[in-house]
Amino acid sequence: MTDSSNRRRLRVGGLPQVLLQWGFGGLAALVLFLMMLLTFVDVIGRYLLNAPVTGSFEIIELMVAALVFCALPLVTAREEHVxxxxxxxxxxxxxxxxxxxxxxxxxxxxxxxxxx
Structure with missing residues (x-):
C-alpha cells in the first residue's frame, strides 16, 4: 500500500480516527520501549548485580498482551495485515x-x- 493511499484514508476518517491512531500508535511504542527497558534492566541486574527484577517475566507477558491490543486496531484500520x-x-x-x-x-x- 502506498503512502498516498494511507494519507487519503486518514483524511476520510477525520480527526477522531487520526487521534485514535496517534494514541494507539504512541501507546504501542511506549509499551514496546518499556518492554525493552525492563528486559535490559533485568539482564543487567541478573548478570552484574545478581539481583534480577522480581516478576519481570510476568510483567513482560502483560506488556506483550497490551502491545497486541494497541497494534491490532491500527493494523486493521490501515488494512496492513500480512x-x-x-x-x-x-x-x-x-x-x-x-x-x-x-x-x-x-x-x-x-x-x-x-x-x-
Missing part, C-alpha cells in the same frame, strides 16, 4: 470483494472474542 495472494489473481472482482467482506467479519468476530 496477506498471501496465491489465488487472488484467479478470482473475479465480485468474488474478491466477497472474500474481503468475509475476512473482515471474521476479523471482527475474532477480535471481539479476544477482547471479552
Amino acid at each position: 496477506t498471501v495472494d496465491l489465488f487472488s489473481h484467479l478470482l473475479s472482482a465480485r468474488t474478491e470483494q466477497t472474500r474481503a467482506v468475509v475476512v473482515g467479519l471474521l476479523n471482527a468476530i475474532i477480535l471481539t472474542a479476544m477482547a471479552v
Whole structure:
C-alpha cells in the first residue's frame, strides 16, 4: 500500500480516527520501549548485580498482551495485515470483494472474542 493511499484514508476518517491512531500508535511504542527497558534492566541486574527484577517475566507477558491490543486496531484500520495472494489473481472482482467482506467479519468476530 502506498503512502498516498494511507494519507487519503486518514483524511476520510477525520480527526477522531487520526487521534485514535496517534494514541494507539504512541501507546504501542511506549509499551514496546518499556518492554525493552525492563528486559535490559533485568539482564543487567541478573548478570552484574545478581539481583534480577522480581516478576519481570510476568510483567513482560502483560506488556506483550497490551502491545497486541494497541497494534491490532491500527493494523486493521490501515488494512496492513500480512496477506498471501496465491489465488487472488484467479478470482473475479465480485468474488474478491466477497472474500474481503468475509475476512473482515471474521476479523471482527475474532477480535471481539479476544477482547471479552
